[in-house]
Amino acid sequence: MNYTVRDSTPEDCKDIMRLIVDLAEYEKMANEVKLTHKELEADGFSSNPFFKCLVAEVPEEFKSKEGHTLVGYGFYFFTYSTFKGRAVYLEDLYVMPEFRGKGIGKALMSHIAQIGRARGCVRMQFTVLDWNKPSLDFYSSQGALNLTATEGWQLLRFEGDHLEKLAQSAN
Amino acid sequence: MNYTVRDSTPEDCKDIMRLIVDLAEYEKMANEVKLTHKELEADGFSSNPFFKCLVAEVPEEFKSKEGHTLVGYGFYFFTYSTFKGRAVYLEDLYVMPEFRGKGIGKALMSHIAQIGRARGCVRMQFTVLDWNKPSLDFYSSQGALNLTATEGWQLLRFEGDHLEKLAQSAN
Incomplete structure (x- = not known):
């Protein structure tokens, strides 16, 4: 299947938010999601963005059962190790279940590793739940x-x- | 004892690097430290810094046995939760052993929490080694x-x- 990995735009935020909720459901944490696509837009696409996000998109003819073409995302930002220097942090990596097994997750992750290496990052870190064996x-x-x-x-x-x-105790 | 908590400057990088090595020794990871104070300067004090750092300073009359007045640091950056939004990450918090028990670590941490809250952060996260019970x-x-x-x-x-x-697999 053809798919494209590209930088996200403000117009993608509704779709990204849909995928964030999907991921939260998978992680049994859907009630934890308090973010809105408006906040995503404001925090990710201003002059000093808090994060970066890649999206995976399929052509219209391969859209999902519900009609979505944006089928995965990789959410990241730059951090820093006082032992080693520049690092990239992979906050979320998610692909819709019906689009798994086609290398889309690996492609998103590889692109973020490549972006990190291009900025001199020596590490890519992330967290995974202990029961998420796959x-x-x-x-x-x-x-x-x-x-x-x-x-x-x-x-x-x-x-x-x-x-x-x-x-408040800092005052 | 009087002490001051303030933003670090490029001139502090040699001292911060000394404290980073102290912390790494405490964490039994001194051989992991590859960073130099020149990299710290370049990465933290450019127009797009990778991190922020607060330092704790004591007056000259209270300097350490080896003559140091910069006795602690709190190293942080901003991150993002796709469930909750803006967050602050406390990469390192360290106070020299001879200056502990005076509230300096708590003051550094509180100031970073305050800076985070002022920027709308809803979380402060960090990691600790499981054997570091204190x-x-x-x-x-x-x-x-x-x-x-x-x-x-x-x-x-x-x-x-x-x-x-x-x-490289992204190519």
């Missing part, structure tokens, strides 16, 4: 290291009242 | 959630030849 196996087959398993890294988060209280 | 206990006492323990998130990484191969 994804863990796929990334492992491509040579990814699981740093939680091998080095013991735990992901921590402040949010809500705890984040607010912490911020 | 840090895990400290963050937990401040209300941080351990998402690896509660939701199962694993941190994965591509680097070196695997990253290069992935990037």
